[in-house]
Amino acid sequence: MSNKIKSIGILGAGLVGTLLSLYLKKRGYQVKVFEKRSDLRKSNNEGGRSINLALSKRGIKALEEVGVFADVKSVLIPMEGRMMHNREGNLTFQPYGKEGQHINSVSRSVLNEHLIEAAEQEGVQLCFDHTCTAVDLENTTISFEHNGKESTEHFDLVFGADGAYSQLRQAMFRTNRFNYQQFYIEHGYKELTIPPTESGDFAINPNALHIWPRGKYMLIALPNLDRSFTCTLFLPFEGDPSFETLTNKKSVQSFFEKTFADTLPLIENLDEEFFENPTSSLVTVKCYPWVKNNCVLIGDASHAIVPFYGQGMNAGFEDCFVLNKLLNEFDDNWDKTLNAYQQLRKEDGDAITDLALNNFIEMRDLVADDKFLLQKKIERHLQDAYPDKWLPLYSMVTFSDLRYSEALEIGKKQQAIMDEVMNRNDIFENWESLDFEEIVNQL
C-alpha cells in the first residue's frame, strides 16, 4: 500500500459509514461517502418502521471522541434493566448494572440523521442515491449507478461500511483465500407496535427493555421518543409454533392469547401489522481478511451479528474508535495501521459474534429461570463487594470498554466458577453465607 493516502471513499452512509467519515475528515483526509438510499433527512421514512437500537458505553465513547455525543443525548431513552413479563402478566425487574448504569434506546434513523448532519458540517461529501455496482480491488475504484448513469471513481483508500450484505465484501469474496461464513439462525423476526395511551403516555414502563421470554421464542419491546414501543417477535421460521404455522388472523390471535396475553390490549392492529410487516431473517457473517490492497471492511460488513446483545452498532462504532486510535499510534502510517487493525479487531469481532448468539438463549429462556436469576443476584453481590475484581459479563460487554475478546474469556472463567457455586445443594437457602472472597479469588 502506498502511504500517500489523501482521498478516501466510503461505501454506506449508515451509522458506521457516517461516523467513520467524521473521524477521517477530522484527521484531514478528503472523504466522500456513497449511499444507495436517499437522504434520510429529505425522504420519508421509506415506509419502513423506524427500528430502535441500544446505545451503550462503547458506542457513546466513540461518539464522544468526535464530539457528536452531546448533540445526540437528547434523543436517548435510558433503559435501566430488563422487565420480564411471564405468561400470567406478572413483572420482574432485573437491573442491567449498578445504580445509575443503563443502556439507551435510540431510533436508528434519528441517530443516522444526526451523524449525516455532523459529517456534512465537517465537510464530508455525501452522495445519496448512488448504487455501487462494482469495486475494483486492484485499482481502488468504485463504480456507481446514479440517476440511470454509470460512473467510476478512484480513491487512495476505500472503506466498505455497507453492512451485512456489503458490496465491497462481495468483491473480496471472489479473490483467492478469502475465508467467509454466513449463518442464519432458525428464527426470524417481525416488528409490531405498542402505541401511546389515549392520554399520550407510554403504555408500559419506558425505562426498561421489556422481554416476554418463552423458551424457544420471545417478544421484546423498546421505547420510542413518540411514546410508542417497537416490539420485536423472535420466532422460528418452521416448526410449532413458528411463522409457518401463524398463517391467519385467528392463529395469530390465539397464539398471542396463549403466550403474550398482556400485550393484546396494548398492541394496536395486531392483525394488520402481523401480516403487513415483513418477516426478516437474522444473519451472522464472519470473514477474513478485512483488508485487501487498499480496501477495508468495517462494521457489519466485516462482522454482522445477531441483535441479542444490543452490540451491533456499538461494535461498529468501536471499530471506528479503534482505527482512529491506531492511526494516532502509527502516525497515519496506513500499512501498519490496517495490519494492526484487522489482527486486533478480528478477535473482538469474533468474540462479540459468539456472545450475541449465546445471549439469545439467555434472553428467551434463562431470564425466566430461578437458578439463573439467583446466579445474577450472587454476581451482583460479588460486584458490589469486590468491584475491582468481579465485573459480570453483561457489564463487561455493555458498561466497559474492555476488549470483547477479553470479556468473553473472563466470562467463561466466571461461568465455570459460578457453575460450581450453583451446584451446591443448599444454594437457594444459604447463598448469603457463601465465602464470596474465596469465589472471587478463583478468578
Added chain:
Amino acid sequence: MSNKIKSIGILGAGLVGTLLSLYLKKRGYQVKVFEKRSDLRKSNNEGGRSINLALSKRGIKALEEVGVFADVKSVLIPMEGRMMHNREGNLTFQPYGKEGQHINSVSRSVLNEHLIEAAEQEGVQLCFDHTCTAVDLENTTISFEHNGKESTEHFDLVFGADGAYSQLRQAMFRTNRFNYQQFYIEHGYKELTIPPTESGDFAINPNALHIWPRGKYMLIALPNLDRSFTCTLFLPFEGDPSFETLTNKKSVQSFFEKTFADTLPLIENLDEEFFENPTSSLVTVKCYPWVKNNCVLIGDASHAIVPFYGQGMNAGFEDCFVLNKLLNEFDDNWDKTLNAYQQLRKEDGDAITDLALNNFIEMRDLVADDKFLLQKKIERHLQDAYPDKWLPLYSMVTFSDLRYSEALEIGKKQQAIMDEVMNRNDIFENWESLDFEEIVNQL
C-alpha cells in the same frame, strides 16, 4: 416440486457429474450434461499435470453399481500402505489395513475419460465447451455461453456437480437463509514429478503412498501408470519455511537438501517445475440447504474438502450411490428423495470434511511419532483379535461403507479409549500384555 420429472440437466462433466448422469440415465431419465471445458478425450491434457487420486471402497462400490468398475480396474495402481521417509532417507512402511486391503492410485483424467465414454454409450447427452453463465432457481433454467452464443435451457431438475466453485451454489448463495462457509487452510500445494528411471521403471516402490512428514509441512508421492510419480508439496503460504520464502532456485535447492534430501536425485527439473507449476490453495466448503426448488447440489459443490483423507472423489461417488438408493426406496418420488438425501447426506458431508482436516495433522506430523505408531500397532492388534468389534478409524473411512458420520463418532470414542491406554507409563514395554478384551468392551 412436481414429481413429473423427466428431463434432468447436470452442470459439470467431471467425475461426479458423469457418474451421476449414468445413474440417472439408467433409471430412464433424459439426461444432459454441460461442461465448460473441452472434451478430455479429444483435447490435449490442457498443459495441466494429470493429478492422481486415491480410489477406495466407497468409490468402487458406487462404480460397481452402474457396472463401470470392471472397465476401470486396469488403470488402478494399488497402494498397500504409507511409506514414510525420514530426514535421513530411512523408510518405514505402515500398512493401511489388513492383508489384501489397499487404496488405488488413479489418474483423474483417465478415470474421467472412462466415465464420459460410459455415459455417452448409455445415451447421456454431453455438451462440452458450454460455460454456465446463470441458473434460474425459480424456473429451473440454465444459461450458457457456447461458441460465443448465449442460450437458455429448461429442465425439470438441475444438478450442480460443478465442483468447489459451483455456479449453481453461487445462485443459491444469493437466496435468503442459505448457510455457507468457505475456509482456506494456511497451506498451499505444488506438484512436482519423479520420472521413471532410465531403465523405465518406477524410481521408488509403486505400491505405497509415499510421505515425507515434517511436522508443519509435508511432501507426498503417488504412482502413475507411466511409472512416474506425482509429488505434492504441502507448505504454508506464509512464515518460515513457506512458499513466500522459497523465491529462487537456491532457496528451493537448499530447502530440499535440508528436508527432503532423498528426493533430490529423483525429482527431475526441480528448479523448473517449482517455478513453472502453480501454487494452489486448499478450500473447504460447507453449505446448506443443498436443495432449492428443483435444483440440487452434489459432490464438491455441496461439500468441498481438503485432500488429506483421499476421500473427495469417494464422497462424491457415494453421494450418487446414496441418491440412487433413496430413489429406489421412494420409488422415484423426488420430493421425498431429495428431502431425505440432503438431511442424511449433510451429516456425512460434514463428518468427512472434519475428518479430512484432522488427517492433515496425522499425515504431516503424527505418522512420524513413535507413540502414534505404537497406537496404530495396538489398534491393528485389536482389529485382528476382535474383527467384529474394533475397526480402526482409517479402515472405517476407507475400507467400509459405514456412514462417515458414524465412523467419526466411533472414531472419537476409540480415541478417548486409546488416549487412556497410551497414557500408561509402561506402554512401550508392556503393550502386548494389555487386557485387549477389556479395551474392546469399553467401546
